[in-house]
Amino acid sequence: MSTRRQLLALTAGAAAAGALxxxxxxxxPAREIASWAAVPTTVPxxxxxxxxxxxxxxxxxxxxxxDQVRIRLTNEFGDTPLRIGEVHVRLGDADRRVTFGRRTSxxxxxxxxxxxxxxxxxxxxxxxxxxxxYLPERTPVTTLAAFAFQDNVIAAGNVTAAPSVxxxxxxxxxxxxxxxxxxxxxxxxxTLGDSITNGANTAPNANHRWPDLLSxxxxxxxxxxxxxxxxxxxxxxxxxxxxxxxxxxxxxxxQSALRRFDRDVLAQPGAEFLVVLLGVNDLGHPGTSxxxxxxxxxxxxxxxxxxxxxxxxxxxxRAYGATVLPFKDDTLGFYSVExxxxxxxxxxxxxxxxxxxxxxxxxxxxxxxxxxxxxxPAYDSGDHLxxxxxxxAAMAAAVPLRLFKI
Numbered sequence: 001m002s003t004r005r006q007l008l009a010l011t012a013g014a015a016a017a018g019a020l021x022x023x024x025x026x027x028x029p030a031r032e033i034a035s036w037a038a039v040p041t042t043v044p045x046x047x048x049x050x051x052x053x054x055x056x057x058x059x060x061x062x063x064x065x066x067d068q069v070r071i072r073l074t075n076e077f078g079d080t081p082l083r084i085g086e087v088h089v090r091l092g093d094a095d096r097r098v099t100f101g102r103r104t105s106x107x108x109x110x111x112x113x114x115x116x117x118x119x120x121x122x123x124x125x126x127x128x129x130x131x132x133x134y135l136p137e138r139t140p141v142t143t144l145a146a147f148a149f150q151d152n153v154i155a156a157g158n159v160t161a162a163p164s165v166x167x168x169x170x171x172x173x174x175x176x177x178x179x180x181x182x183x184x185x186x187x188x189x190x191t192l193g194d195s196i197t198n199g200a201n202t203a204p205n206a207n208h209r210w211p212d213l214l215s216x217x218x219x220x221x222x223x224x225x226x227x228x229x230x231x232x233x234x235x236x237x238x239x240x241x242x243x244x245x246x247x248x249x250x251x252x253x254x255q256s257a258l259r260r261f262d263r264d265v266l267a268q269p270g271a272e273f274l275v276v277l278l279g280v281n282d283l284g285h286p287g288t289s290x291x292x293x294x295x296x297x298x299x300x301x302x303x304x305x306x307x308x309x310x311x312x313x314x315x316x317x318r319a320y321g322a323t324v325l326p327f328k329d330d331t332l333g334f335y336s337v338e339x340x341x342x343x344x345x346x347x348x349x350x351x352x353x354x355x356x357x358x359x360x361x362x363x364x365x366x367x368x369x370x371x372x373x374x375x376x377p378a379y380d381s382g383d384h385l386x387x388x389x390x391x392x393a394a395m396a397a398a399v400p401l402r403l404f405k406i
Contacts, residue, residue, distance in 0.1 A: 030066075032181045032183060033064055033066070033181060033182055033184050033188050033269055033270035034223045034224075034269050035062045035064050035066070035182045035223050036061065036063065037179050037225035037226055037227050037268065038060075038145035038174045038178050038179070039145055039260070039264055040076050040077065040144065040145060041077065041143075041146060041251060041252050041255075042077035042142065042251050043252070044250070048140045048141050048142055049140070049141040050138060050139065051139045051154065051175075052137060052139060053137075053157060054154055054155065054157070055133065055134045055154070055155045055156075055158060055159045055160055056133045056176075057130060057131075057167075058130070058132070058150075058174055058175075059128050059150055059205075060180055061207045061212060062126065062180065063222070063223050063225075064125050064182060064188070064224075065123045065125035065127065065182060065220060066122070067182075067183055067184075068120060068182060069096075069121050069129070069182055070117070070118050071116045071177065071180050072115050072116075072178050072179030073100075073108060073113065073116075073177060073178070074113040074114075074143050075111065075176065077111075077142050078142045081109055082108040082110075084134070084135070084176075085134040086104055086105060086134040087104075087131070087132065087133050088131075088132045089121060089129060089132075090129070090163075091123055091129055093163070096119045097160075098119055099116065100114055105136075123182060125215070125219070125221070126215070126220045129180060132161075132162075133175070133177065134159075134160045136158070141176070145174040145229070146173050147173075147195070147200065148171075148173050149200075149205075150172060150207075151204060152170070152172070153169070153170050153171070154167060154169045154170075155168055179268075181269045181270075182223075186221060186270070186406060187222060187270045187406050188268055188271050189223065189273040189404060190227060190265045190268050190271050190273065190274050191225070191226050192228070192257060192261075192265055192274060192276050192308070193275075193278055193322075194228055194233075194277070194278060194280065195228070195231060195281075196280075196387065197209070197210065197211060197277055198228035198230045200230055200381075201387075210387075210395040210396045211224045212224070213392060213397075217396055217399070217401060227260075229254040230252065230253065232254050233253070233257070233278070233281045234278050234301060234304040234305070235258065235294075236282070236294050237256050238252075238253045238254070238290075240289055244289065257304070257308065258304060258307055261308065271315075271317055272316075274308070275322055275360060276305065276320070277322035277362065279324045279346055280324050280343070280385070282300075283296070283342055284333070284335075288334070297342065298346055302345075302349050305355075309321075318357045318403075319356055320356055321355075321358075323351065323360070324347055324363060325363055326366075326367045326374055327343075327374075327385045328371065328373040328374040329374060330383055330384040331382075331384060331385070332383060334385060360399050361398060365394050378390060378391075379391030
């Protein structure tokens with residue numbers, strides 16, 4: 001497995017070749033900018049995790065740094081109010097209590113998010129911020145980000161202010177937490193995608209998702225809000241066929257990109273740029289984890305992308321289209337001659353239509369030169385669909401940094 005030093009070295013050459021002429025922060029006054037994000041989803045129709053008198057300690061890898069921090073908690077898929085007893089943020093030895101409208105404990109209404117007051121804490125770009133949330137009452141976990149690729153822990157009692165805790169369990173999920181912003185100059189990139197953007201099959205706790213590695217290439221001068229979610233589709237919400245194994249996990253795939261766009265993209269503080277990598281699950285899910293009547297055409301996919309472009313442009317964002325990666329002989333049952341025809345048609349439109357403000361050619365970056373319909377073996381995590389850590393680095397290296405001048 002590639003080390004983090006090797007992966008960053010792989011992107012360093014590309015950074016030198018396409019470096020920003022000057023810091024994008026220089027021309028803009030300080031404002032609130034998204035530094036980290038996770039996509040909240042509901043949970044499958046099975047008994048949820050229940051917490052009571054316990055602290056959830058999360059670790060989030062920031063992109064841009066700043067001199068103040070704000071966090072976003074969410075009860076968007078809860079049917080009952082969510083009681084938050086106390087929240088702290090920590091960076092090294094510096095610990096701060098978080099307030100919400102000047103309250104240290106707060107009740108989040110069912111179906112709603114809340115945003116904290118600004119917290120005076122200077123954080124550098126690329127730092128790992130610890131966020132501890134105390135749940136004093138019996139709390140079913142009904143809103144979460146299921147695929148963190150980061151070890152977070154649960155501990156007994158209210159230990160939000162403790163420098164270290166004794167875990168009672170370790171999870172790779174974010175519970176009731178969906179965003180961190182900072183006060184800084186510049187703006188934010190929002191990466192809208194599926195499991196490949198979410199970081200599927202990368203090494204846990206390594207921050208080898210391609211948006212993380214892109215942030216490192218940018219030297220953490222801009223915020224990067226990663227709103228990729230595994231299994232996500234452009235056009236359909238999760239809809240597992242009754243009795244199929246997908247009933248037990250499809251809820252984690254999140255609402256369709258068209259449905260969640262305003263919350264996950266337009267609401268990101270300081271958003272200036274959008275990168276879209278979506279479409280493979282629209283092709284692969286019908287007949288596997290979704291019904292066959294949700295089969296889409298290439299024209300359907302183009303239409304959905306056009307909607308994302310239009311909504312981004314209305315909000316003043318620059319929208320960049322990323323080509324869909326190859327997946328011949330994948331182990332998930334996505335590949336067929338017809339699905340390859342649709343993928344090729346979508347990629348051709350992304351590359352040649354001129355409707356996106358620019359193109360990021362991930363397909364060209366990771367395909368096998370000997371068989372362009374397959375992932376390059378050097379970049380294949382093993383399922384022939386998801387890139388490994390080296391593949392993520394190749395994707396990050398393929399993004400032209402000149403696209404992000406403000």
